[in-house]
Amino acid sequence: MLELANLAVDHGSQRALWDVSLEVREKELVGLLGANGAGKSTTLGAIIGLYPTVGGTVRYRGEDLAGRPTSRNVAAGIALVPEGRRLFGDMTVAENLAMGAYAPATRAGLAGALEQVYALFPILAEKQRQKAGELSGGQQQMVAIGRALASNPRLLLLDEPFIGVAPLLVEDILRVLRQIAAGGVTMLLVEQNIHRALDFVQRAYVIENGRTVLEGTREALISNPEFNNKFLGLD
Numbered sequence: 621m622l623e624l625a626n627l628a629v630d631h632g633s634q635r636a637l638w639d640v641s642l643e644v645r646e647k648e649l650v651g652l653l654g655a656n657g658a659g660k661s662t663t664l665g666a667i668i669g670l671y672p673t674v675g676g677t678v679r680y681r682g683e684d685l686a687g688r689p690t691s692r693n694v695a696a697g698i699a700l701v702p703e704g705r706r707l708f709g710d711m712t713v714a715e716n717l718a719m720g721a722y723a724p725a726t727r728a729g730l731a732g733a734l735e736q737v738y739a740l741f742p743i744l745a746e747k748q749r750q751k752a753g754e755l756s757g758g759q760q761q762m763v764a765i766g767r768a769l770a771s772n773p774r775l776l777l778l779d780e781p782f783i784g785v786a787p788l789l790v791e792d793i794l795r796v797l798r799q800i801a802a803g804g805v806t807m808l809l810v811e812q813n814i815h816r817a818l819d820f821v822q823r824a825y826v827i828e829n830g831r832t833v834l835e836g837t838r839e840a841l842i843s844n845p846e847f848n849n850k851f852l853g854l855d
């Protein structure tokens with residue numbers, strides 16, 4: 621479904637990604653792991669078209685995404701839950717959710733999309749008229765996920781969705797993500813907590829200094845000494 625080959629991306633005059641290659645198959649749950657500054661967020665941003673690529677290719681459902689605007693990628697079924705949530709704190713929960721359905725194709729289905737989000741996260745229905753900035757970290761993350769779902773994605777890119785989320789809500793959110801995955805949505809998850817990530821995904825890639833350096837199924841990674849040296853024991 622998604623295929624990155626030798627992707628390179630610059631931030632200004634600085635190279636952020638040198639050589640990122642990965643593949644996500646339809647309905648797969650895949651992790652993208654790596655240290656701070658490794659290039660995880662840049663990779664997700666490049667996929668959805670926030671950053672231009674300077675080398676390599678991004679292919680999604682057989683099409684080359686090079687140079688395509690983010691709006692077109694969203695319309696094609698890619699949605700990003702960005703690092704740090706990026707909500708409009710002074711706008712209501714409902715208004716934030718509606719931002720996810722601004723594309724003409726999804727706007728018509730907004731009411732239905734909101735209903736679905738409220739069914740997944742009932743607390744958001746209760747708080748729909750409250751300002752997003754007044755919600756707890758976990759509830760704000762639910763809004764960020766709900767906003768992504770409002771565009772009716774086939775491929776959901778999640779950038780550290782559990783940062784600043786209380787443990788109890790982490791479990792709630794994981795349950796909902798599993799439900800969404802069971803409904804056929806493919807996911808690429810960036811996560812700092814390696815144990816939590818490997819609990820959720822079927823396969824993962826490790827990115828280091830802008831390069832994918834390791835790849836494997838959950839089982840293969842857990843028993844890989846190189847992977848263990850890099851990560852396990854860190855969290």
Ligand SMILES: Nc1ncnc2c1ncn2[C@@H]1O[C@H](COP(=O)(O)OP(=O)(O)OP(=O)(O)O)[C@@H](O)[C@H]1O
Nearest residue numbers: 631632634636654655656657658659660661662663
């Ligand atoms: N907007 C930007 N302008 C300039 N440099 C950037 C920008 N965003 C990221 N970088 C740099 O690009 C590299 C990759 O950053 P990126 O945010 O993709 O890493 P990350 O793996 O998501 O890290 P973290 O775990 O801290 O979120 C880093 O060296 C970072 O400093």
Ligand SMILES: [Mg+2]
Nearest residue numbers: 660661662703
């Ligand atoms: Mg990041």
